[in-house]
Structure formats: structure tokens, C-alpha cells
Amino acid sequence: MSGIQRFLSMRPRRWTVAALAALVLLWGCGADQGGKSPGDGTPSRGTIGLSVMTLTNPFFKVIADTLTDEARKYGYEVVVTSGEFDVARQRNQVKDFIVRKVSAIVLCPTDSKAIGTAIQEANQAGIPVFTADLACLAPGAKVVSHIATDNYAGGKEAGKAMIEALGEAGGKIVVLHYEQAESCLLRVKGFNEIIDQYNRERQAGNIDIVAVLPGGGAKDGGYKAAEDAIQAHPDLVGIFAINDPSALGARAALEKAGKADQVRIIGFDGQPEGKQAIKDGLIYADPVQFPDRIGRRTMQTIARHFEGEEVPAEILIPTALYRKADAEKDPTLQ
Amino acid sequence: MGNPRFHRLLSRLLSDYGMVLVLVLLGACFSYVTWDEQHPTGIEAAEQLTDRITGEFPPGAAVLVVAREHREDADFADSLQQRLTGAGLKVLGTVKGQPPDARDHLEALSRSGVGLDAIACTDVTGRWAVFDRLGDKFPGLAGARILTPPSYRWPNFLKRDNLLNVANQIAVIAILAVGMTMVIITAGIDLSVGSLIAFSAVVCTWLIREAASAEAAGPLDMVLCGLGAILLCGLLGAFSGVMVTWFAIPPFIATLGMMLVASGLAYILAEGQSVYQVPDSFVWLGRGADFLRIPNAVVLMLALYLSAHLLMTRTALGRYIYAVGGNREAARLSGVPVTAVLVFVYTLCAALAGLGGVVMASQLKSGSPTYGLMYELYTIAAVVVGGASLAGGEGRIFGTLIGAFIIAVIQNGMNLTGVESYTQKVVLGAVILGAVMLDIAKKRGWGRLQRARQV
Known part of the structure; x- marks a missing residue:
């Protein structure tokens, strides 16, 4: 039994090792070519x-x-x-x-x-x-700086939208909350302030926030919470959900219970699915966020920092209320 | 050609540690891909920049030094100032800060009307936009030139900092993989380790907050809280072990149950929030680097691997573990205390997961029930890539370490080259499949070798 024989007999294994390693490397490097490889193109800052x-x-x-x-x-x-x-x-x-x-x-x-x-x-x-x-x-x-949606002002807009949606009659509403998120705490704070202020100014037709339920910020959570809310308050007229997925979940629960026409929903975010729902009349209105403005503003703030300018510690990007009329003019929706 | 001993050694190396070769090749590949311009830092950078400035400017020229405020840059700025002054140049000022500080300085210089010949920067500060079109913004400084230390080329991947980074990033998973290797050698599996990380991190930080004095807790308190968390995890592991042995529940199911229980307990205890009321010194374990500037977590990991290796190769218990995995019935008949060995293995695995959780809590200076998501799968992947067989009876502790490093190197390399996270998953999955294919190919080759011997 010579060493050479042993060497020959193990050769296929070595080839397997080499082939597999090469495969792995090709994967890695190939993927890299698709991405951004450092050091090519114009000299970067x-x-x-x-x-x-x-x-x-x-x-x-x-x-x-x-x-x-x-x-x-x-x-x-x-x-x-x-x-x-x-x-x-x-x-x-x-x-x-x-x-x-x-x-x-x-x-x-x-x-x-x-x-x-x-x-x-x-x-x-x-x-x-x-x-x-x-x-x-x-x-x-x-x-250095925090760039975000003005959630507090956005919550106030949601409150105004709710008042507009319910009209003179007012009635019972619930809030689908996501208390773990700072942004949602601000949204609900703004919303509550506007509703309180509205109620102080009038005798009849008040808007009562009868419950604040955890909606998990997701469709399934919004669905369950809204189902429970209809059981507890059959005369519910409005729901404020802190984002689009929980608003759409709530809508599904209302449709199942046959109360879709009785209850108006205000969402938040203005994601494509939410905007489509507003166009289809499933959600009354959304204060929409502008992630594109957040991204652009962040980069501008970085550039200003490197220019040597003092930048504010917090930059808030306002939301805008988005109703059915806006959705009908929106070219991004079918 | 052909020294038989050399070939035998090579053959053993390849069959035992063929994965080392894969790791080396991966390292070589990422070194090649991350070959990039590097810039000296600190005192070395100051030395080289002094040579450059004194070569280009006569004594008496006016220089402004601009660096950031952290230690490396502060060393650079101080050393440079000293050297330039020593060489007879005039240092008009030293900025240690961010672009706004540089701007203030430039404005003051421009107003004062003193001419400026050069601005000495690090490679980073030299690229600040504040120095663009200098003459337009600061008319008094129109002639000043930006000088940075000369660069050299070296792979980002092979920098000392990065290699330590790789080791540090995998430390938690590697610690878990020690216990998992033993469990898998006994032909079992432990799915609960990811949840146990979260449980242990929460218990440890919760104990510090509630039982010790939160932010004012002393080192001994923190050690006791950490040990308490590890002990509790060990108890949960022992429970899994009892389920697997006395009640003969398949390990997959027993530990699946434990995974849910531990995760739920973590959420209950932490009330769904992260627990962060811990002293600053709590980060010592996860972020300190006392021994040869090697991170403590990495030292801990290496010590664990060494002890586990000795346990598995030099003690009767180690041989029992292999025996139970190889053939449980045969092991029982030859007098191996199978039940005790299995309970021990599950307990140890869970306790090590607890240790991993304490390390993670220390790294992140908080405990949260969301930690450890999918870690059980990465841990199992590390063990399998390291050559252990899910059928039991086979596997090496150091093989697992190599496996963990392969996963870490792939992740780090892809992060360094900017491969997006979706592609990273595909590559990682392909590597795990490739490793198992290699394992099977290895065994087939073995069979061929044995047949050749019989001829």
C-alpha cells in the first residue's frame, strides 16, 4: 500500500472539495458583482x-x-x-x-x-x-440629527379627519393602538387632543373614545381587536388605527360583521395598499407619511453636516391628509 | 515524489478538517474582493504626513491640523502638531471635532487675515465637504492646500480589527454550538437555545434591576445575576433532558415545547419591553478586551472550546457521549449510564445558551425577549457545517468552531462587500447545503480508501 496509491484514491475527494469551494466562491463573488463593489467609477467622497x-x-x-x-x-x-x-x-x-x-x-x-x-x-x-x-x-x-415624520401633528390631522368623517352626529369610537412604538404614542396623543378639544366646544354630538385596544400594528391584530370592539359596542361609528395594516384588518372584521357602512375608519401611513383602500372607500382618510422626503432630507442633513453647518437635533417632516378625492387624482393607483 | 507520511497527514487533514480548507479559501476570496485603499491612522499617520508636508513646504509655512475628536485622531493631531513644530513649521491651530468646528476655525483664520499654506487632515477629514471650493467660502484662505497621509493597499477583510470583529460577532452562536455539538453527537437536537438566549438575557437584566440595585449594582451582584440566569436555563435544559429520557419524547418535540415555554416566560418577565436598567460596567463581558486586546467574549469562547475538546477527547464522559450517539442500546448494554449522560448533555447545552444570553445582554446593555430569533438554526448550521452528523455518534468540537467561523466569515465578507441581505441568505443556505454535500462526499471517499486497503 504505497502513499501514491493512497494519494490517487483520495483524489476524487480533493476534487469535490475544490469544486465545492469554487462554487461557494463564485456565488460570493458573483453576488458581489451584482452589488456595489468598492473602488469602481468616480472617486467617491x-x-x-x-x-x-x-x-x-x-x-x-x-x-x-x-x-x-x-x-x-x-x-x-x-x-x-x-x-x-x-x-x-x-x-x-x-x-x-x-x-x-x-x-x-x-x-x-x-x-x-x-x-x-x-x-x-x-x-x-x-x-x-x-x-x-x-x-x-x-x-x-x-x-447628530433625527429625521422623522411629525407623528404628533399627524395624529392631530387624524383627529380632524375623524370629526369630518362623523359629521354632526358624533358617536362612539375606538383607537387601535401599538403602544410599544414611540411614534404611535405621539399619534394617539395628537388624536386625543383634537377630539377632546372638539368635545369641549359643543354640547351634543360628542365623539367618545370608548376603548383603546392593542392592534399590534398588523392585519391580524387589527382584525381581532375590531371584532371584540363591535361585540362590546354594537353602536360603534368610528375607528382610528395607528397604521394601514391594522386599519385594513379592522375593515375586514367590520365587513364580516356586516357593519362596514356604519363604522368609518381613519388609518395612518399612506402605504400603497392603504391608498388603494382609500380610493375604494374602505378607509375614510389617512394622514400620509413621506418616506421619500425622510430619505432625501436625511441625506441633505448629512451633506450640511459635512459642510460644517450646525444641523438641528430633530427634523420633523409633516404629514398630509389623504382622502378619496386625492386618491382619485393619484396617478400611482389603478 | 510521495512521502507516505506526508500524504497520510494530508489525507487525515482533509478528511478530518476539510472545512479548514473551505474557511481558508473563503478568507482568500474575501481578501481579494475587499482589497482596498487603506489609510494609516494615529501616530503612524502623523509620521508619514509630516514627511510629506516637510517635503513640500519650506520651514515657516503655516499649517492647520484637522482631526476628529476620538482617541486615534487625537493622537494623530497631537503627534503631528509636535512634529511639525519641531520641523520649524507654524501650526496655526488644531481642530479636534466635527465639520462645524472646522468651519468655525476656518472662518476665524480667514477673518484674521493670516495666510494659510496647508491644511493637514486625516483621510476622513480631508474628504469633508467643508473644504470644497475653499477660496470661495473663505477668501482669506484661497491658497491653502489639503494634505492627507499617503495610502497603501490591504484587504479590509484582513485588518486586525475586522478579524476580531468576526470572532466577536460569532462568539454567542459559537458558545451555543459547543452544547449543540454534544447534543447532536448523542443523535438529539435542541431547538430551544434561541429562546433560552432571550430568556437568560431577560432574567439576568431583570435580576439586576429588581434584586440588585439596577444602575448601582456592583460587579459581584452582576456576576450572581448572570449565574442565576445560567442556572435557571440549566434547569430548563434538565427538564428537556428528563422529557427526552424518562418520558421518551423525541428531542425535536421536547425542545420545541421548551422553545415556546422559554420565549413566553421571557415575554412575561420583561412585559414585552426591553430591560435596560443596568450599570455601565455591565458591558465588560461583551465589549471589554482586557487580554491582549482580544474581546472578552472571544476569550471566553476559546476557553469553552478548549475545555469542551478536552471533555470530549480525554474523559470517560466524552466517550460515553459518543457511545450514546453511536448506538444507544449497545452503550446501555456495555454499562454506559445513558439517561444520566443525556440529561447532562441537555442541561449543559441549555446552560451554555444561558451564558450566550448573558453575553448578548452585555453586548447590547439590555435584555429583550426578542433576542435570539433564529439562533437555534444558525447554531445547528454551524455544527453541521463543522462536520457533525445529525445521525449521531460523529462530530468534533473544533470542527464546530470552524463551522461557526465559516458562517461568520461569509456574513462579514458579504457585509464588507455590500451584498444585500436577501442575497446573503441565499449564499448562506447554499454554503450549508454545500457543506453537507462535502460531508457525504467525504464519507464515500473513505469507503473507497478502505476498499483499496483490503485488496
């Missing part, structure tokens, strides 16, 4: 690292896309990553940005507290951090 909460929500996708486009105008390239709701993963993405020595980091934190340590590490590496849409609430983490 630097790289901006972006990590959003999830790319499965069109809202964040729009932020990522507009930020990337706008960044190109200023000579930056953007690396888009997504934490997909996993804060440990998002932290690793930030650490990779630090190793790459990116010029700036933009985050939509998956967890407003736990992301703090990652931001501190970026602070220690001297990299400016910006947050978009979702804020960081961890003490000791330094964020």
Missing part, C-alpha cells in the same frame, strides 16, 4: 452605512432608495443593510460599518434602547450617526 429596521416594509425600502439616489448627487455611495427586527444583527452591521470606516451611519433602530451600545461604539470611532424615522432613546448615545 466616502461611503454611508444605512441599516433599516426591515426591508420587507415598503416604507423603509423607499427611505433606502431615495437616500441612495440623493447620496449619489453629493458623491457618496450608500451600503444598505437591514436588521430585520434583530437588534444584535443590526449591531453587527454597525460594527462592520466601523471597520469599513464609513463617513456616516444612518439607522432606523430595531430597538430604541438596545441599539445604544452600537451607536456609542460608532461615536468612539468618530463616525457621525443619524437616525431616520425611528429614534434612539438610549442615554449616552450621541446622534
